[in-house]
Amino acid sequence: MISKGIRGAITVEGNTSEAIGSATIRLLKEMVERNNIEVDMISHAIFTLTEDLNADFPAKYARVNLKWKEVPMMCFHELNVPGSLAKCLRVLIVINCGESFTPEFVYLEGAEALRK
Numbered sequence: 331m332i333s334k335g336i337r338g339a340i341t342v343e344g345n346t347s348e349a350i351g352s353a354t355i356r357l358l359k360e361m362v363e364r365n366n367i368e369v370d371m372i373s374h375a376i377f378t379l380t381e382d383l384n385a386d387f388p389a390k391y392a393r394v395n396l397k398w399k400e401v402p403m404m405c406f407h408e409l410n411v412p413g414s415l416a417k418c419l420r421v422l423i424v425i426n427c428g429e430s431f432t433p434e435f436v437y438l439e440g441a442e443a444l445r446k
Contacts (some may be wrong), residue, residue, distance in 0.1 A: 339441035347386040354388040
């Protein structure tokens with residue numbers, strides 16, 4: 331068994347707990363579905379938010395709403411690069427899997443621009 335990372339990002343409507351929570355849940359559910367992730371496969375998750383998002387911790391929504399109670403998670407601010415995508419929440423989910431697993435990265439709500 332090896333570890334592989336799955337990247338995801340979504341833009342958030344506004345700097346509120348509700349908007350951060352909704353975006354977090356939407357992004358994580360999509361990532362889990364597209365990659366057939368079981369919670370016991372997850373080694374850890376790292377969340378970053380742009381500096382214009384500080385109303386809440388995205389890890390809280392994974393823990394409470396998605397039952398990721400045993401998953402180690404950390405939240406950080408993204409590097410503030412001029413001209414970068416605003417109101418963006420990013421996540422790196424690291425899973426334990428077989429060597430043949432090919433991750434599908436997920437970019438939603440304007441975050442697709444990060445992959446151009």
